[in-house]
Structures are given as C-alpha cells and as structure tokens.
Amino acid sequence: MIYLFSFLLMALIGVIALIVNTFLKCRLSEEKIVASVILASVVLFFSGLVFGFKSISVQLVSSIDFSFSLQLNGFSLPFMLIAVVVPAAVLWTAHKEIKQNKTLFYIFYLLAYASLISVFISYNLILLFIFWEAAVLSLFFIIAFWGDQKTRKGASIKFLVFTQLSSLTLLAVFILFFSYTGSFNLGVIQQLSALIPIGIQYIILSLLLVTVLIKMPLFPLHAWLPDAYTSAPTSGTILLSSLLSKMGGFALIIFGFEMIPSAMSGAQPFLIAIGLLTVIYISIVATAQRDLKRLFSYSSMIYMALIFIGISSLTTFGVDGAVLLIVSHSFIIALLFILSAELYDRTGTYDMSKMGGLASKMPVLSFFFVFSVLAVMGVPGLSNFVGELLVFLGAYSVLPISLIGLIGVIISTNYYLKAIKSTLFGQIRATFSKLGDVSRLDTLQLLLLSAFVVLAGVLPGLILSLVGATI
Amino acid sequence: MVPLSYILFLSVVLFAIGVYGVLSRKNGFGMLISAEIIINAALLNFVGASASLSSLSGASYALIILVMAVLEAVVFVGMLIAYSKKTSSVLLSKLRRFRG
Amino acid sequence: MIYLIVIPMLLAVLLIPFVSGKKSFLISSVAAAISLALSSFFFFEYFNRPAIESVTWFTSGSIKFTLSMSASNLTLFMAILVSFISLLVLVFSNFYMRDEPQRRYYSEMSLFIFSMLGLVLSNSLLLFYVFWELVGVTSYLLIGFWYGREAPASAGKKALLLTRIGDIAFFAALVVLFVTLRTFSISTILADVSAIGPATLSIVASLLFIAVISKSAQFPFYTWLVDAMEGPTPVSALLHSATMVAAGAFLLVLMLPLFIEAGFGIVILSFGFFTAFLAALLALKEVHLKRILAYSTIESLSFMFIAAATANAGGAIFYLFTHAIFKSLLFFIAGALMVLFGSYDIYKLKSSKKNKGWLFVPAIIGFSSIAGLPPFMSFFAHLGVSANFTLADSLIFLLLSFLTALFSFRALFVAFGKGSGPRPIKNMYAYIPIIILSAISILGGVLLFYFSGVILINYSFDAFSVISVIASLLGVYVAFELFSRSRLPSAVSRSKAASVNLSKYGWDKIITAFGGSFMLFAVWIGRVDDAFIRLFSRLGEGFISLASASRAIENGDATAYVAAVLLGLVIIIAVAVVFV
Known part of the structure; x- marks a missing residue:
C-alpha cells in the first residue's frame, strides 16, 4: 500500500535538497536531485498500481471544512500516470536547455510536479484549488524567467491573467458547491450533487465552462495559447500541453460529468458545438502556420476539443475515449515538442520553410518524427486511434451531426504531412550539411515515450482499466 | 471648571497647527514634532471630555494614546536614523530613493 | 489459428531493423513464403467450412470491442493471392532495389504485406479499418521512399492525403454502423442490413463508397495513383496494382449487399464506366510506361467496380485475381526495361533501338491481357465481368475494349519497336517471377470454371464476348497502324484531341487550385x-x-x-x- 502523501513528501524532500544544495554549495547536480525524486515517484506510482494506494485525511479547519485529504477518485489513475511519467521524460529536455538559475527552475519544476500529481488525488476542494494554483503559478514563473527573451513578458502575463480568471471561476464553482451541499469533500458533494437545484447547476456549469474553455483551451478563450506555448522553454511547453491542459479535462469530468450531468445534458448541443467549432476553426488556422512549435500548439487544441466533445457526450464511450485521448495525447505531444526542439537546436529555427531534407542527415530523428506525426494523426495501432473512435462513437450516439468534426481531422492531415515533408524530405540546404543525429540519451527518451504510445495503441484496455479505480 | 467649548477650541487650534506643521516640514524631526502636536490635540480633547462628563474613561483612553505616541515616536526616530545613515541628512526630500 | 498467416510478416518487420542489409531480403522473402504456405494450408483445411475467430481488443463500459478474422474460401484465396504476389515482388526487388537502402525498404514492404494479409482476412470492420489505414500509411512511406527528391515526396503526401479522405469516410461509416447495429462484424452487419433505416443506410453507403473509390483510385481521387508511380517499381507492382488498390474493390465486394440495399448499384456503375473512359483516354496521352500502366490499373479497377455493380461479385474477384497477375507482370517488365535500358519513356525505349530479348514475349502476354485477348486468362476474366451486362452496358464496354486495346498496344508497339543488338542478360531474380507470371497468364484461364468454389461467379460466353474480342482486335490493328509504322505526328494529334478536355492535368490543376x-x-x-x-x-x-x-x-x-x-x-x- 503506497501512501498518496508520499508523492508530496518526495517532492518536498527534493525542494529542500535543492535549497540545501545551493546554500551549502554542495556540488550535487540539480538534475540528479530532481531525477531521483521523479524516479522515486515513478516507482511509487507503479508499485501503487500493483499494491494499491492509501489515502490520507487530516482535518485542518473544521469551520470551513478544509481538510488535507488525498484519495483516489474514479479518474485519478490515468491522470496520475501522465503526471508522474511525462515530467520524467521531459527532465532530459530541461537539462539540455536550462542553463541559468537552475536551482530556482528545478524548484518550480518540482513544485509543478507535486502540484500536478496532487490535483488529481485531492479529495478536498480547497486543497485541490491550492494545488491547482500552485501548478499554474509555477508554470507562470517558468515561462516568465526561462522563456524566449523577446516574447516571454507579454506571453507570461497574458497566460497569468487568463488562467487566474479560470481559477477564479473554478473557486466560484467550489463555493457554490459548498453552499449547496455544505461540504468541500469530493465524495460528499458527489453524493449530494443531484439535490442541487437545476438553475444553480446551470450557473455552476457556466462558471465551469469558463474555467475549462480557458484551461484546455478551446475557442474562443484560447488567445493565451499560441504565445505562451511558443515563448515557454520546451520543458515548460510540454508541461503546459501535456499536463496543465489536462487539468481542464479533469475538472470537466469530475465537476461536470460526475456532479452536474443534468445541466450538462441540457446544454449538450451547445457544448458539442463549441468542440466542433474549435476542431474545424483551429485546423484551418493551423494550416496557415509555418512555425513548427506554433503548429503543434494549435494542433494540441484540436485534441483537447475532441476530449471536450467526448466528455460532453456524457456516454461511457465518450468519457472513456476522452480519458484515452488524454493519456495518449500527453505522450504524443511531448514527443512532438521534444522533436521540434531537437530540430531547433540543430537548425536554429522553428520555421519549416527554412528546413528541408534533414532526413538524410538524421535518420533516427526522422524515424521518431514520422512516427509521432503518424501517431497524432490517429493511425491505428498507435494510441490516438481508439480514443478518437470512442469519442466519435459517443458523440454520434447523442448528436449525429458531430461527424462533421472529422472534416477537421482531414484538414489536419494536410498540415501534418506538410510538416514532415517541409522538414525532412527534399533537398538539404548547404548550411545544414554538417548536422548530427540525436544522441543515445535522446534516443532513449524518445524510445520510452514512443513505447508508451505503441503500448497504449495496441492494448488500450490497460489504460481503460485504470478508470474507475477508487483504491 | 473651564467650559468644554474652550478646551475643544484649543484642541482644534492645536490640531490645525499640527496639520500645517506636518504638511510643511521638510525636516523629519519637524514632522515628528508636528505629529506629536496633533496627538496632543486629540489627547486634550479626550481629557476635556472626560472632565466635563465626569467620567474616567476619557482619561484612560488618553493614557493609552500617550503610550502609543511614545512608541510611534520611537519607531519613527529609528527609521529616521536608518534614513540618515543612507542619505546623511534628515531632510525627507531624498525619500524617493527608497520607493519599492 | 488464422492469425498465424500474418505472424511471419510481423516478425519480419520486427527483426529486419536488427540485421544487415542483405539478410533483410532473405527474412522478408522467407516470411512471405511461410505466409503463402500457411494460407494454402488453411485454404484446404477450411475449404467449404468457414470459420470465424475473434478476440476481445478492449472493453468500454459494458461493450466489448472484438477483432475477428474469418477463414472462408474467399478470404483464404485472397490471402494466397496476396502472399504469392508479395513473394514474387520481393524476389524481383532483389533485382531492382539492389543498390538502394535495403533494411528500410524490406521492413516497410513487410509491414505492408502484414497489413494487406490482415486486411483480407478480417471479419471485423474495425480490424479491416486498422489494416486499411496501415496499408495507406505504408504506401505513403514506400511511395516517398526516395524522399530526397521532390517528386516522390509530394507524390507520397498527395497519396496519403487523398486516401485519408476515404479513410475518414470509412471511419465515419464505422461509427454510424456501430451505433446503429452495435457490431463491427461484417457477417452480422450484412445479416441485419435491412434493420438500418433508409436515411442512415444511404449515409453509410455513401461514406463507404467514398472510402472505396479513394482507395481504388476512381474519379475523383485517381490522381494519387498516377503520381504514385514515383515510387520504386516493385512497390508499384505490389501496392498500386495487385493488392492495396484492390482493397477498395474487395471492400466493395464484401459489403455489396449493403450497397445493393441502399440502391447504389447504378451509382457504382456510372462511376465505374466514367472512370474507365477517363483512364483509357488519359492513357493514350501518356509516354511514361508506368503511368500508362497506372491508368490501366485505374481502368481495371473500374471493371471490378462494374462487375460488382451488376451483382456479379465473383466476376469482380476473378478479375482482381487476373489483374494482379498480369499487372505485376507488366510492372516487372517495366522495371526490367528501366534497369536494362535506362528509361520508362516509351519513345526513348523505341529510339534506343536495343534488343529487348526475352522481355518481348512476356510483354505481348501482358499487354494482350490488358486488352482481354484470348487465350490468356484475362479474356476469361472479361467473360466474368460482363456476365450480367445489359445491352447499354455491353455497348459501352465494347467502346472501352477498343480504347483499352488501343492504348495498351500503343505502349507495346512503341516501346518494343524494332531493336537489334546483344540480348539483355537474364537476372534470375527478374527472370523467374516474370516467367512464372507469364505462365499463369497463359494457363490460368481455366480456373474460371472452378472459381465458383471460391465465390459464386457468373460468366457467359456469348455473341457479345466474341464481338468484344473483335473490338479489341480492332484496337490492336489501329494501334499497329498508328504506332508501329511510325506515323507519329497524326497519331499523336489524334489522341491529343480525344483527351484534351479530360486531361489529367486539368483535373489535377483543379485539385491543386x-x-x-x-x-x-x-x-x-x-x-x-x-x-x-x-x-x-x-x-x-x-x-x-x-x-x-x-x-x-x-x-x-x-x-x-x-x-x-x-x-x-x-x-x-x-x-x-x-x-x-
């Protein structure tokens, strides 16, 4: 039985170790400290899958029902999987790109790591909110201090303003839950939520929607995404796209699907319409992008829209598909951003039109690049396919017109193939004739992520079996 | 017994002098002394009220205010010392430097 | 147990990256041979005793998603065909792809063969779709094999993009079918097809139709196949003539009851005839041998569609089988011409005036097969295709026969014009597959009469058959007059006039625009x-x-x-x- 608290404990030890390391000038590499914390967490997580988790609940302030309780709700495990494993792979990328103020960066990194894991296992809403904010703020600092020199100031502030608005509405949702059920405890609210009057449920839904539309993000509250994703350092971008956006999905599942399904079903056509609009609109916008990182940022939104549609369908298919897409997309988008960073390191640009023919110099990188793009396109055998299938099954069964979302999938094929062709195929430029392929450790990192993608693609049942576990 | 109105009048006059002093002083100590005058004006107000209403609560409040005035003067002088160390003067014109 | 047929190819894909270049050829061809042996074994084992094997892939809620394979006369016959042609293509590749990166080629080919075998054996539409997409992806990788050049890279991208439209349509059809009927199993779907409401049925039929015409390169999707000729010739032989493009026709045949129920017979027939005409006319304008063969493939696929549309599924499949044989033969010949004489341009081949040697007779067999001349197997296949024709269909078909013979013998007469000099060498890896396929083309016609064992087939030998042979011979004669006697200018202008309005460049320009x-x-x-x-x-x-x-x-x-x-x-x- 693995204590859920142990994840926080490990991160706390890591932070202390980092601080001690700086002040006492021990010559320990910061990355090694963080790596050991993350490795320990990974081991703990997988042992927990085998042996079970143990929850903890400590009353802190009884008058406002604030208790430190960590417990698995039915959807914790798939989210924990990505929150525990993806930052492990990203650590290598962070190591390569962050050279200044490393201690501070890794403190924020561990803070984000711990907060992200804890958001998914918090059983008290106040606690959840604290961790939610902590994750957001760590990412804000990461973008603001280690992002791209020219654009980070505007991008990080816009990011902060938007996500703080989403946190505000989330807090309002929590307060509404509290006033109508008398508790901040997730379990209690879940049991009593059916008694909330439907008018209030609609208000909760509207507030929750603001949160989710900003967080995931979806049209029309997506304005923070392109700048934040492109200005952030690659490790920050991956944390944003793989994990923070999934917090929005988590919120929608836990607070929407589980607690106010009647309001959601009343608003269902509207919800699915937003998702479809996002898919089609963003796929067109993405077609026009020449910057590889920006392209992948936009394309990430399309999958979040599919996840949103899946959850809004309120069917088992849809929600299962959404969970599968969440896990699968986390890994795949991490792969894509890592690979575009590798290309940037070698060519000095993200602009696709300035690359070309790189496959001849970098066969391993090209293999993974083509693999990742095929994965994100939803080729069967790789993880995105089953998720997409289930999402559309769920969506079609409640709203047949939702098949038009597939138009977005067709449009996106175009820019994915264009991305491959512009960067890898064709004649290589003279300036790039001396480029090297990815190193062994890079290959290991890519291989680990790809292995998850293949595993989840061939055996989606593994991920689906994680849904619904409450111990 | 002096009529209450005279005491209040004196208190107001002292208050006005004190306010004028605070607003027009460049010297830190000048500000402090003017602030003390304001405080004393308020004290006078309390004591007068206590005397005319024959109640002790006014006087006790006055004592408390007196103690607070002393403490505040101590803190202020301490800050002025730190300030004068940095700017080698007690004129508050250089206070701009310390804005955050 | 049927899944064992695909396992050797899967193992080949996994092994090849770890071995040296030379061994990759051996591994893939041995795997293909094993698959062939297993397919044949299972064919006799399950003859007239169909069976279905299923396994649960995953469960969502309380619904199990199963993958099933079927062992029936038809599916196992297709498996034999696919593994046989694959084996020959792999052997030929050892000749053609000698100086190319071996491991990447053979692993991508093995992945393709694995997917194609899985496709023909699938009983679950979901599994079928999985392999359908995989063959599309491997096709993309193989067309763009020489990614360093712009043309193959664009061709690969265009192929995947256009076929993906069909793939997504297929995906949508899957979604609709599953939500309506709660099953992916082809057999169950066909049994319950009347339970689907008419509106839904039309939607499903339309979506599946888009899927098959995109994969089988019919109008309006045909341009990808012509450009796909940028890929290596063995790839063209295997994917883009014998197997992958035939997958569309195969799906059509499998789901034919659904299409008939939705009233799509006339739609399929019209698209088929229109595409056939288009392809024949465009072939007359081409000088690149592989592109001529590509148009011929498009036309042949149309024939399969036409046969299916006239409720003669057996005719379609027998033609598919025949086409696989003679088309890969022709591509092998084209590849040999390229390696030995350095060009695909039929006029350059003519002007090289070299002795084409042992290639000449197989070429006659191949091009005659396109035209459907007796006594070759394809003549019998044409009997199968035209069995259920109405009078109108027959007249159109006669015109098509003429045009087909015209363009195919144009290619033959021009490319194999008078040549003299030393005979070309006979590389065994090229020679043996060509000889085998030629032999089957000559002798295989007899199989028509036994083919009902595989799938019910209608064939008729009547006056129409004779007339169509005469029409073809007329085409041969006209081609001989125009192209063998070097009366080029008028001939070229005549064919140009015929195809100027329907120029592929026009439609291609529309798509590009x-x-x-x-x-x-x-x-x-x-x-x-x-x-x-x-x-x-x-x-x-x-x-x-x-x-x-x-x-x-x-x-x-x-x-x-x-x-x-x-x-x-x-x-x-x-x-x-x-x-x-």
Whole structure:
C-alpha cells in the first residue's frame, strides 16, 4: 500500500535538497536531485498500481471544512500516470536547455510536479484549488524567467491573467458547491450533487465552462495559447500541453460529468458545438502556420476539443475515449515538442520553410518524427486511434451531426504531412550539411515515450482499466 | 471648571497647527514634532471630555494614546536614523530613493 | 489459428531493423513464403467450412470491442493471392532495389504485406479499418521512399492525403454502423442490413463508397495513383496494382449487399464506366510506361467496380485475381526495361533501338491481357465481368475494349519497336517471377470454371464476348497502324484531341487550385486568429499600463502621503456626517 502523501513528501524532500544544495554549495547536480525524486515517484506510482494506494485525511479547519485529504477518485489513475511519467521524460529536455538559475527552475519544476500529481488525488476542494494554483503559478514563473527573451513578458502575463480568471471561476464553482451541499469533500458533494437545484447547476456549469474553455483551451478563450506555448522553454511547453491542459479535462469530468450531468445534458448541443467549432476553426488556422512549435500548439487544441466533445457526450464511450485521448495525447505531444526542439537546436529555427531534407542527415530523428506525426494523426495501432473512435462513437450516439468534426481531422492531415515533408524530405540546404543525429540519451527518451504510445495503441484496455479505480 | 467649548477650541487650534506643521516640514524631526502636536490635540480633547462628563474613561483612553505616541515616536526616530545613515541628512526630500 | 498467416510478416518487420542489409531480403522473402504456405494450408483445411475467430481488443463500459478474422474460401484465396504476389515482388526487388537502402525498404514492404494479409482476412470492420489505414500509411512511406527528391515526396503526401479522405469516410461509416447495429462484424452487419433505416443506410453507403473509390483510385481521387508511380517499381507492382488498390474493390465486394440495399448499384456503375473512359483516354496521352500502366490499373479497377455493380461479385474477384497477375507482370517488365535500358519513356525505349530479348514475349502476354485477348486468362476474366451486362452496358464496354486495346498496344508497339543488338542478360531474380507470371497468364484461364468454389461467379460466353474480342482486335490493328509504322505526328494529334478536355492535368490543376485556395483561406483565418489573440494581448498590456500609471502615486514624497491621508480622513468624516 503506497501512501498518496508520499508523492508530496518526495517532492518536498527534493525542494529542500535543492535549497540545501545551493546554500551549502554542495556540488550535487540539480538534475540528479530532481531525477531521483521523479524516479522515486515513478516507482511509487507503479508499485501503487500493483499494491494499491492509501489515502490520507487530516482535518485542518473544521469551520470551513478544509481538510488535507488525498484519495483516489474514479479518474485519478490515468491522470496520475501522465503526471508522474511525462515530467520524467521531459527532465532530459530541461537539462539540455536550462542553463541559468537552475536551482530556482528545478524548484518550480518540482513544485509543478507535486502540484500536478496532487490535483488529481485531492479529495478536498480547497486543497485541490491550492494545488491547482500552485501548478499554474509555477508554470507562470517558468515561462516568465526561462522563456524566449523577446516574447516571454507579454506571453507570461497574458497566460497569468487568463488562467487566474479560470481559477477564479473554478473557486466560484467550489463555493457554490459548498453552499449547496455544505461540504468541500469530493465524495460528499458527489453524493449530494443531484439535490442541487437545476438553475444553480446551470450557473455552476457556466462558471465551469469558463474555467475549462480557458484551461484546455478551446475557442474562443484560447488567445493565451499560441504565445505562451511558443515563448515557454520546451520543458515548460510540454508541461503546459501535456499536463496543465489536462487539468481542464479533469475538472470537466469530475465537476461536470460526475456532479452536474443534468445541466450538462441540457446544454449538450451547445457544448458539442463549441468542440466542433474549435476542431474545424483551429485546423484551418493551423494550416496557415509555418512555425513548427506554433503548429503543434494549435494542433494540441484540436485534441483537447475532441476530449471536450467526448466528455460532453456524457456516454461511457465518450468519457472513456476522452480519458484515452488524454493519456495518449500527453505522450504524443511531448514527443512532438521534444522533436521540434531537437530540430531547433540543430537548425536554429522553428520555421519549416527554412528546413528541408534533414532526413538524410538524421535518420533516427526522422524515424521518431514520422512516427509521432503518424501517431497524432490517429493511425491505428498507435494510441490516438481508439480514443478518437470512442469519442466519435459517443458523440454520434447523442448528436449525429458531430461527424462533421472529422472534416477537421482531414484538414489536419494536410498540415501534418506538410510538416514532415517541409522538414525532412527534399533537398538539404548547404548550411545544414554538417548536422548530427540525436544522441543515445535522446534516443532513449524518445524510445520510452514512443513505447508508451505503441503500448497504449495496441492494448488500450490497460489504460481503460485504470478508470474507475477508487483504491 | 473651564467650559468644554474652550478646551475643544484649543484642541482644534492645536490640531490645525499640527496639520500645517506636518504638511510643511521638510525636516523629519519637524514632522515628528508636528505629529506629536496633533496627538496632543486629540489627547486634550479626550481629557476635556472626560472632565466635563465626569467620567474616567476619557482619561484612560488618553493614557493609552500617550503610550502609543511614545512608541510611534520611537519607531519613527529609528527609521529616521536608518534614513540618515543612507542619505546623511534628515531632510525627507531624498525619500524617493527608497520607493519599492 | 488464422492469425498465424500474418505472424511471419510481423516478425519480419520486427527483426529486419536488427540485421544487415542483405539478410533483410532473405527474412522478408522467407516470411512471405511461410505466409503463402500457411494460407494454402488453411485454404484446404477450411475449404467449404468457414470459420470465424475473434478476440476481445478492449472493453468500454459494458461493450466489448472484438477483432475477428474469418477463414472462408474467399478470404483464404485472397490471402494466397496476396502472399504469392508479395513473394514474387520481393524476389524481383532483389533485382531492382539492389543498390538502394535495403533494411528500410524490406521492413516497410513487410509491414505492408502484414497489413494487406490482415486486411483480407478480417471479419471485423474495425480490424479491416486498422489494416486499411496501415496499408495507406505504408504506401505513403514506400511511395516517398526516395524522399530526397521532390517528386516522390509530394507524390507520397498527395497519396496519403487523398486516401485519408476515404479513410475518414470509412471511419465515419464505422461509427454510424456501430451505433446503429452495435457490431463491427461484417457477417452480422450484412445479416441485419435491412434493420438500418433508409436515411442512415444511404449515409453509410455513401461514406463507404467514398472510402472505396479513394482507395481504388476512381474519379475523383485517381490522381494519387498516377503520381504514385514515383515510387520504386516493385512497390508499384505490389501496392498500386495487385493488392492495396484492390482493397477498395474487395471492400466493395464484401459489403455489396449493403450497397445493393441502399440502391447504389447504378451509382457504382456510372462511376465505374466514367472512370474507365477517363483512364483509357488519359492513357493514350501518356509516354511514361508506368503511368500508362497506372491508368490501366485505374481502368481495371473500374471493371471490378462494374462487375460488382451488376451483382456479379465473383466476376469482380476473378478479375482482381487476373489483374494482379498480369499487372505485376507488366510492372516487372517495366522495371526490367528501366534497369536494362535506362528509361520508362516509351519513345526513348523505341529510339534506343536495343534488343529487348526475352522481355518481348512476356510483354505481348501482358499487354494482350490488358486488352482481354484470348487465350490468356484475362479474356476469361472479361467473360466474368460482363456476365450480367445489359445491352447499354455491353455497348459501352465494347467502346472501352477498343480504347483499352488501343492504348495498351500503343505502349507495346512503341516501346518494343524494332531493336537489334546483344540480348539483355537474364537476372534470375527478374527472370523467374516474370516467367512464372507469364505462365499463369497463359494457363490460368481455366480456373474460371472452378472459381465458383471460391465465390459464386457468373460468366457467359456469348455473341457479345466474341464481338468484344473483335473490338479489341480492332484496337490492336489501329494501334499497329498508328504506332508501329511510325506515323507519329497524326497519331499523336489524334489522341491529343480525344483527351484534351479530360486531361489529367486539368483535373489535377483543379485539385491543386483547390488546395491553393484553401491555403489562402487558411492564411486569412490565421490572420483573423492572430488579430483575436493580439486583442487579448492588448487587454493585458492595458492592465499593465494602468498599473504603471497608478504607480505614480507611490512617489516617495512623505508629505504627499500625509496630505493624502488627511484628505481621505476629511472625506470619510464628510460622508459619515452626511449619511449618518
């Protein structure tokens, strides 16, 4: 039985170790400290899958029902999987790109790591909110201090303003839950939520929607995404796209699907319409992008829209598909951003039109690049396919017109193939004739992520079996 | 017994002098002394009220205010010392430097 | 146990990256041979005793998603065909792809063969779709094999893009079918087809139809197949003639009851005839041998569609089988011509005036097969295709026969014009597959009469058959007159006149223009979104400037602070006095 608290404990030890390391000038590499914390967490997580988790609940302030309780709700495990494993792979990328103020960066990194894991296992809403904010703020600092020199100031502030608005509405949702059920405890609210009057449920839904539309993000509250994703350092971008956006999905599942399904079903056509609009609109916008990182940022939104549609369908298919897409997309988008960073390191640009023919110099990188793009396109055998299938099954069964979302999938094929062709195929430029392929450790990192993608693609049942576990 | 109105009048006059002093002083100590005058004006107000209403609560409040005035003067002088160390003067014109 | 047929190829894919180049050929061909042996074994084992094997892939909620394979006469016959042609193609590859990167080629080919075998054996539409997409992806990788050049890279991209439209349509059909009937199993779907409402049925049929015409390169999707000829010739032989493109026709045949129920017979027939005409006319204009063969493939696929549309599924499958044989034969010949004589251009081959040697007789067999001349197997296949024709269909078919013979023998006469000199060498890896396929083309016709064992087939030998042979011979004669006697200028202008309106370049230009205008539209939308984003940036910046402005209050002037406090005090007292 693995204590859920142990994840926080490990991160706390890591932070202390980092601080001690700086002040006492021990010559320990910061990355090694963080790596050991993350490795320990990974081991703990997988042992927990085998042996079970143990929850903890400590009353802190009884008058406002604030208790430190960590417990698995039915959807914790798939989210924990990505929150525990993806930052492990990203650590290598962070190591390569962050050279200044490393201690501070890794403190924020561990803070984000711990907060992200804890958001998914918090059983008290106040606690959840604290961790939610902590994750957001760590990412804000990461973008603001280690992002791209020219654009980070505007991008990080816009990011902060938007996500703080989403946190505000989330807090309002929590307060509404509290006033109508008398508790901040997730379990209690879940049991009593059916008694909330439907008018209030609609208000909760509207507030929750603001949160989710900003967080995931979806049209029309997506304005923070392109700048934040492109200005952030690659490790920050991956944390944003793989994990923070999934917090929005988590919120929608836990607070929407589980607690106010009647309001959601009343608003269902509207919800699915937003998702479809996002898919089609963003796929067109993405077609026009020449910057590889920006392209992948936009394309990430399309999958979040599919996840949103899946959850809004309120069917088992849809929600299962959404969970599968969440896990699968986390890994795949991490792969894509890592690979575009590798290309940037070698060519000095993200602009696709300035690359070309790189496959001849970098066969391993090209293999993974083509693999990742095929994965994100939803080729069967790789993880995105089953998720997409289930999402559309769920969506079609409640709203047949939702098949038009597939138009977005067709449009996106175009820019994915264009991305491959512009960067890898064709004649290589003279300036790039001396480029090297990815190193062994890079290959290991890519291989680990790809292995998850293949595993989840061939055996989606593994991920689906994680849904619904409450111990 | 002096009529209450005279005491209040004196208190107001002292208050006005004190306010004028605070607003027009460049010297830190000048500000402090003017602030003390304001405080004393308020004290006078309390004591007068206590005397005319024959109640002790006014006087006790006055004592408390007196103690607070002393403490505040101590803190202020301490800050002025730190300030004068940095700017080698007690004129508050250089206070701009310390804005955050 | 049927899945064992695909396992050798899967193992080949996994093994090849770890071995040397030379061994990759051995591994893949041995795997193909094993698959062939297993397919044949299972064919006899399960002859007339069909069986279905299923396994649960995953469960969502309470619904199990199963993958099933079927062992029936038809599916196992297809498996034999696919593994046989694959084996021959792999052997030929050892000749053609000698100087190319071996491991990448053989692993991608093995992945393709694995997917194709899985496709023909699938009983679950879901599994079928999985392999359908995989063959599309491997086709993309193989067409763009020489990625260093612009043409193959674009061709691969175009192929995947166009076929993906069909794939997505297939995906949508899957979704609709599953939600309606709660099953992916082909057998169950066909049994319950009347339970689907008419509107839904039309939607499903339309979607599946888009899927099959995109994969089988019918109008309006045919351009990808012609450009796909940029890939290596063995790839063209295997994917783009014998197997992958036939997958569309195969799906059509499998789901034929659904199409008939939805009333799509006439639609399929019209598309088939139209595409056939288009292909034949465009072939007359081409000088690149592989592109001529590509158009011929498109036309042959149309024949399969036409046969299916006239409710003669057996005719379609027998033609598929025949076509696989003679088309791969022709591609092998083309590949040999390229390696031995250096060009695919039929006029360059003519002007090289070299002795084509042992290639000549197989070429006659191959091109005659396109035209459907007796006594070759394809003549018998044409009997199968035209069995259920109405009078109108027959007349159109006669015209097509003429045109087909015309363009195929044009290619033969021009490319194999008079040549002299030393005979070309016989590389065994090229020679043996060509000889085998030639032999089957000559002798295989007899199989028509036994083919009902595989799938029920209608064939008729009547006056029409004779007339169509005469029409073909007429085409041969005209081709001989025009192209063998070197009366080039008038001939070229005549064929140009026929195809000028339907020029592939015209349709291709339309598609390119569509792509271009979509790109402009996308750029415009991109600017809209950028403006939208900058709007929010300005909001953020507005906050910042507001903050900076109010910063002025904190100016460090103590006196101002005190004044402010007193002012505030005055205001509060005034408010208190007024309101209390």
